[in-house]
Amino acid sequence: MEFRVSGLEFLVVASLVDSKLETRNSKPLHTMTEETIQRILSRYPDRRSALLPLMHLCQEEAGYLTEEAMRGLAARLDLPPTQVAEVAMFYDMFRLKSGGRREIWVCHNLSCALLGAERVIRRLEEALGVSTGETTPDGLFTIKRVECLAACGLAPAIQVGPDYYGPVSHGDVETLVARLREQLAGSDQRAASCDRL
Numbered sequence: 001m002e003f004r005v006s007g008l009e010f011l012v013v014a015s016l017v018d019s020k021l022e023t024r025n026s027k028p029l030h031t032m033t034e035e036t037i038q039r040i041l042s043r044y045p046d047r048r049s050a051l052l053p054l055m056h057l058c059q060e061e062a063g064y065l066t067e068e069a070m071r072g073l074a075a076r077l078d079l080p081p082t083q084v085a086e087v088a089m090f091y092d093m094f095r096l097k098s099g100g101r102r103e104i105w106v107c108h109n110l111s112c113a114l115l116g117a118e119r120v121i122r123r124l125e126e127a128l129g130v131s132t133g134e135t136t137p138d139g140l141f142t143i144k145r146v147e148c149l150a151a152c153g154l155a156p157a158i159q160v161g162p163d164y165y166g167p168v169s170h171g172d173v174e175t176l177v178a179r180l181r182e183q184l185a186g187s188d189q190r191a192a193s194c195d196r197l
Contacts, residue, residue, distance in 0.1 A: 050077065
């Protein structure tokens with residue numbers, strides 16, 4: 001697959017990008033406040049070091065890292081566009097296609113697998129009515145298997161955003177999903193209040 005970036009061309013291995021990258025409904029980097037971007041850049045003597053925090057900011061705004069945002073970051077930080085794409089594909093924390101408002105990451109590595117991660121995943125799929133990797137019809141949740149959450153002491157462990165849950169049994173799934181729905185409803189109410197200001 002080939003992308004054009006301000007007259008430059010760069011190639012990314014098609015098999016990696018085609019399976020992970022979505023370009024529909026892209027939001028440009030410039031829709032973020034310049035003040036926020038400058039505040040992040042001011043923390044780093046070498047602007048290229050701001051790549052990860054700015055990628056998080058882009059993802060927070062659009063829900064995933066759009067092709068346009070990655071091109072904007074590359075230009076802004078004077079990095080080759082391929083380097084931004086490589087970083088985005090390396091880390092599980094970055095999404096390259098749209099999904100649910102919350103990703104539910106379930107560790108299925110050794111400790112978690114031995115303590116019931118597969119039962120938890122099956123119960124999540126049943127509770128949400130989707131398979132792993134799919135997004136619920138209401139657009140709220142996407143279930144994702146991950147190799148390691150570095151939370152073996154909580155095995156089987158789940159991470160949603162910055163929050164860890166564990167040990168989670170298949171019987172805990174309904175309660176967890178209800179709690180996550182309440183959190184999303186609360187954030188919607190706060191956002192609506194801010195819109196009226």
